[in-house]
Amino acid sequence: MALTQGLVITGLHVTVETEAGTKEILKGVDLTVRPGEIHAIMGPNGSGKSTLAYSIAGHPKYTITQGSVTLDGVELTQLSVDARARAGMFLAMQYPVEVPGVSVANFLRTAKTAISGEAPKVRTWIKEVNESLGRLDLDSAFSSRSVNEGFSGGEKKRHEIVQLELLNPKFAVLDETDSGLDIDALRIVSDGVNRYASQGDRGVLLITHYTRILRYINPDFVHVFVDGHIVEEGGRELADELEANGYEKYTKVAASS
């Protein structure tokens, strides 16, 4: 079998444990994102978009019952969370987690060392970090703050993009990166994603509820995600149609099926 470059999701089923028992959230997801492509996944709340993001990254809360996720031919579902990251997968989280007492600088250096297998050169690294912070409109004092502790919503998302720039993975899943951002922050974050994508050989899976961020990031493909799977695929025009008409026509179908 020829290796398919990029992210290939095949027949993915995922369950989660709830008080009412095991619940299937993803019900057969098929998706291929080739290097250099930006795909947007759009869907209503509760459709399973974030579950898809977490499952790709390996969050322990979610159990993959069927299917596969490969990145450049490497099966991610068999790997630990950290090994997936080292294989080139990056998840920009909707709700980045606070890690008290761990500075941004220490966190970034530790992550970079883990990803590249060796400690970055001190002098060039500090410069690189400060430049990236500057591009995201964060000052260098940001480095000495504890990871995500006391950050505003906008700072958290910009910090995720700083990580994206510095770790420069093969593939980025952006989970509702636009939520909670004002228009200035949205533009800054979008510019960061576009810089990353413009390298040409990186893949982006952009998960969003609204079309707002798609005014700044131009997707090659748009997928409509309802009830745990993709129900329609198209180009940018699909996003425009969703903007005009909402998800109603898809959710009605799902409810009556």
Next chain:
Amino acid sequence: MTAIIEKADGAAGRLSEAVEAVESHLHPKPSWDVADHPMPTGREEIWRFTPISRIRPLLEATPSDARLVWEETLPEGVTSRAVTEQEARTISTEAPVDRVSSLAASLSGGARLVDVPAEAELTQPVSIVLRGTGELVWGHTVVRIGHHARATVVLRHEGSARYGTKLDVIVGEGALVNFVTLQDWADDTVHGGQTSVLVGRDAQVRTVTVSLGGSLVRLTETARFAGPGGSLEQFGLYFVDAGQHIEHRLFVDHNAPQTHSQVDYRGALQGKGAHSVWVGDVLIRKVAEQISTYEANKNLVLTDGCRADSVPNLEIQTGQIEGAGHSSTTGRFDDEQLFYLQSRGIAPDEARRLVVRGFFAAIIAKIGVPELEEHLMTAIEAELAKSVAA
């Protein structure tokens, strides 16, 4: 109780003072008389968490002339001398509140007094290393800091001992003090006792209590104010290994108005039978208007088989305060934190190490003595190597 009636019989204006003298049942009556502190059975409120059989050497009135080896590094102007038992009682902050410290005061044959003169501006810490050589030792130490002095004092315990102690810290008006004690004992040490801090008017006092070593460490830390305007911060760090019992019992007595206190103790536990106890009592007396207080205890349980007891108590006798609160949390690693770190390629053991270091970093940063901060980080790394990387 007799004392209360006597006061109430005086001027009417003393009535409130008399009511004030009613101590909570949580706080035993201070007394120099060992007979006032009977041998505990283990069922008493203040002893119920402590393994009595293991602390018994410090509960029996066995005389001992042995001393810990005392090594002091005193900045210019700071003095240290022996004082008689009688003088020690006179200058002490308060009488012993439990049997261990009362035995220490009566069997230590006097005290060691360290004096930081008034208005001294110390640029180097007062450093005292106390080293055990395997014996039963009773000790009484008094540290006096003169008014408007600025000082850091580090008291470091090492070696093997059965050590019962009373420690008094008297901080003068307007002084700025950082008082660090480190329990860096060998594995077989049993250390019990009482530390009493008196915060002078408008003084700013920070204590950092670090308990790492020893088989059993049980410290009662009491604090009062000599006048209004004082500020007290108490930080603690403990790392409890298999079979270790580490107990910190704090009592902050807000006995003066416009005073401030903050308590933040954090511990990590690992290994079978690791047991930590933290009791944080705060009493806000009727006179203590416009005070603020907050106490917090956090425990991070690293393995199965550990037990962390955490009991905050707040007694409020006036509503005219700025704020009072407490929190206590005991838990395992936060899965979301570990997931976040691992999703950035960081291996699980490294992620756990980062979280634990971060957990303690805020406390260690309060010490203000760089070489000691470094020593502690190294010590924590060594502790972590036993469980986290396993």
